[in-house]
Amino acid sequence: MTQEEFTSMVRSERPRLVRMASRLLGSAHEAEDVAQSALLKLWTMRGDIPNIRTVEAYATIVVRNLCLDYMRSRSVRSAAPIDEVLPQASEEPTPEEYVEQNDSLDQVERILSKLPTAQQAVMKMRHVEGLEIDEIARIMDMTEVNVRVILSRGRQRVRDMFFKLQKS
Numbered sequence: 552m553t554q555e556e557f558t559s560m561v562r563s564e565r566p567r568l569v570r571m572a573s574r575l576l577g578s579a580h581e582a583e584d585v586a587q588s589a590l591l592k593l594w595t596m597r598g599d600i601p602n603i604r605t606v607e608a609y610a611t612i613v614v615r616n617l618c619l620d621y622m623r624s625r626s627v628r629s630a631a632p633i634d635e636v637l638p639q640a641s642e643e644p645t646p647e648e649y650v651e652q653n654d655s656l657d658q659v660e661r662i663l664s665k666l667p668t669a670q671q672a673v674m675k676m677r678h679v680e681g682l683e684i685d686e687i688a689r690i691m692d693m694t695e696v697n698v699r700v701i702l703s704r705g706r707q708r709v710r711d712m713f714f715k716l717q718k719s
Contacts, residue, residue: 557597561590564607568614574680575618585621589613615690623668662712670705677702
């Protein structure tokens with residue numbers, strides 16, 4: 552693959568890869584870094600690219616794996632405030648309710664950070680990013696059944712750990 556061919560491929564694929572990484576990581580800055588790393592990896596293996604059936608699919612897998620590695624290596628920071636996941640009261644909370652609500656959000660964030668990486672990623676994609684099960688399955692290279700099982704187990708763990716903390 553020549554430099555011109557690679558540059559052409561990068562121009563068309565880079566925005567999609569950045570969007571995908573941004574959905575997974577919740578940060579445009581981190582997404583740019585991951586996309587750049589993926590493109591660097593593709594550049595270093597440019598001699599093998601003609602042997603790859605679909606470069607787009609391969610690039611997607613590279614970005615997904617780099618995002619998962621990145622999430623494993625950093626402390627979990629939510630892509631969006633966790634209060635978007637929890638139900639909100641229709642009225643303005645009192646100062647006491649506000650403090651209690653923030654304590655609950657902090658607890659949920661700590662609980663989420665203790666989940667296995669796959670559960671963190673799937674729960675974030677579903678409940679923060681609002682992705683559908685089939686989209687998550689494609690991104691994570693899983694079956695829809697696996698995604699549902701991971702979601703169910705993750706929700707149960709969060710619920711159990713949250714109520715356990717509330718009782719203590």
